[in-house]
Amino acid sequence: MSNKTAIVIGGGIAGCSTAYALAKLGIAVTLLEQHDQVAMEASGNPIATLYPKLSIKTNAQSTLALQGFAFTLDLLKQLPNHAEFFNVCGQIQLAYDAREQSRQNALISQQEVTFFQALDAQSASDIAGIALKTGGLLLPQAGWIKPKAFCNALVNTLNITKNFYTCIISIQENASQWQVNDENSAFIADIVVLCNANQVQQLSLCKSVYSTPVRGQINFFAPTTASQHIKTIICSTQYLSPAVDGLHSIGATYAPHNLNPDSETADTLENMRALQKISPEIFDSIQPYHAQGRVAWRSQTLDYLPLAGQMLDEKTLRAKPPRYNANPADLPWLDGLYVNAGHGSKGMITAPICAELIANVASNSALNLDKNLASKLNPSRFLLKELGLKQLANALY
Numbered sequence: 001m002s003n004k005t006a007i008v009i010g011g012g013i014a015g016c017s018t019a020y021a022l023a024k025l026g027i028a029v030t031l032l033e034q035h036d037q038v039a040m041e042a043s044g045n046p047i048a049t050l051y052p053k054l055s056i057k058t059n060a061q062s063t064l065a066l067q068g069f070a071f072t073l074d075l076l077k078q079l080p081n082h083a084e085f086f087n088v089c090g091q092i093q094l095a096y097d098a099r100e101q102s103r104q105n106a107l108i109s110q111q112e113v114t115f116f117q118a119l120d121a122q123s124a125s126d127i128a129g130i131a132l133k134t135g136g137l138l139l140p141q142a143g144w145i146k147p148k149a150f151c152n153a154l155v156n157t158l159n160i161t162k163n164f165y166t167c168i169i170s171i172q173e174n175a176s177q178w179q180v181n182d183e184n185s186a187f188i189a190d191i192v193v194l195c196n197a198n199q200v201q202q203l204s205l206c207k208s209v210y211s212t213p214v215r216g217q218i219n220f221f222a223p224t225t226a227s228q229h230i231k232t233i234i235c236s237t238q239y240l241s242p243a244v245d246g247l248h249s250i251g252a253t254y255a256p257h258n259l260n261p262d263s264e265t266a267d268t269l270e271n272m273r274a275l276q277k278i279s280p281e282i283f284d285s286i287q288p289y290h291a292q293g294r295v296a297w298r299s300q301t302l303d304y305l306p307l308a309g310q311m312l313d314e315k316t317l318r319a320k321p322p323r324y325n326a327n328p329a330d331l332p333w334l335d336g337l338y339v340n341a342g343h344g345s346k347g348m349i350t351a352p353i354c355a356e357l358i359a360n361v362a363s364n365s366a367l368n369l370d371k372n373l374a375s376k377l378n379p380s381r382f383l384l385k386e387l388g389l390k391q392l393a394n395a396l397y
Contacts, residue, residue: 006030006191006362007180009168011038014340015195016151017075017352021359022191023158030187031155032166032180034196038155039148042197042296045218047244048348049233051091051142054116056106060376061304067369068349073141075352076150080157085149089242091142091233092124095134096277104137115139129231130279142233144241145348163187168196171203171337178336191362193338197299200307200341200379205334208314208383209307211342213297215258217267218251220292226285238274240282247292250275252345256300263293300344305377307342308354309396310334310361312380321387328396338362339379371397 004027008019011033019029033040052069055062076086095101108118119127120135127138155162170181171192178192194200198213221227223243230242241249253267268291276283301307316332338358343350354377356368367374375381375396384393 005189007189008193010195012043013347014351016154017355018193019160020154021355029160031162034167039151043147047144048147068353071353079153085146088143091139093235094136096236129229191336195340209379211299214300215255216252219271220247221286224285226281236277298344299342301342307339307379309378311337
């Protein structure tokens with residue numbers, strides 16, 4: 001596909017991993033970002049934690065989480081100097097109440113492959129580097145990432161051109177290509193991938209791509225004598241990180257539809273209560289706490305699965321809905337228009353594997369995901385279900 005061109009809109013982890021996946025195929029990629037650098041929105045936190053949420057039941061979410069976790073681990077190891085922005089420190093999920101303990105017991109009884117390790121309180125304390133009141137599950141392959149450095153490593157390689165301060169106002173078909181317009185310029189390419197989170201649905205061709213902005217706040221504090229020896233990520237209801245570049249992170253809160261860009265006292269208190277639950281000693285050591293924090297918005301879907309794949313033409317689909325057993329190849333696909341968004345709090349795990357899926361579809365290659373799972377991620381799935389075509393929505397490939 002070396003003669004193909006692509007435009008990727010959005011410079012977070014979804015956009016940067018998509019640009020990387022397409023550029024690997026020899027496609028000339030132009031990355032358009034509204035800010036002055038990559039990773040300025042939800043991907044802009046000082047660190048991101050890399051671990052899958054373990055589920056008792058196997059479903060699309062849990063399958064994607066595990067496969068995405070493995071994919072991101074492999075991707076990180078391929079990047080130059082990855083040790084500078086990725087640390088496999090492990091993660092301990094504390095059994096902080098009876099319900100969580102019951103969930104962990106069920107996970108332990110189901111485990112067929114040694115993916116995690118059950119710990120008592122003493123073992124957890126030894127591994128974490130601080131005293132913990134309860135045990136939990138250790139995921140030794142988990143770790144932390146510096147998202148900005150990760151994103152830069154992805155787009156500072158291969159044939160990727162970056163355009164900053166570019167705010168997209170519209171996209172339109174232009175002959176057999178796509179035209180992307182900002183206030184001053186027009187960009188033309190064969191392929192366009194929308195990776196701009198909650199802004200995707202603001203574009204006229206994407207009104208049916210549903211997602212909700214979910215506000216998340218994290219708080220920071222400098223290491224103290226009580227916290228300086230933390231070696232792993234420690235989770236209760238929130239996560240606590242080791243000190244990275246002189247700061248621990250604790251968070252994140254969850255507030256759908258809250259658009260306040262400033263740190264909120266209520267969210268700071270929620271994060272501090274979580275810290276106190278993990279380690280009363282560390283909580284006491286930072287009092288009085290002078291709040292430091294950061295706010296960003298996740299893009300979350302109704303079914304908690306990402307939006308990843310090729311778009312359907314909503315106008316044509318509504319005008320002439322297909323039969324429930326129609327051949328997916330006969331649907332009104334918008335050739336060359338894709339979405340990679342809606343990753344919620346799991347972007348570091350799900351965005352890269354979804355980027356690879358889009359590269360597979362764009363190049364007519366074998367899919368990296370099961371066809372049924374890939375169908376469940378398609379950005380037009382909610383439109384198909386609204387039209388009573390749930391069966392078709394689950395069998396698009």
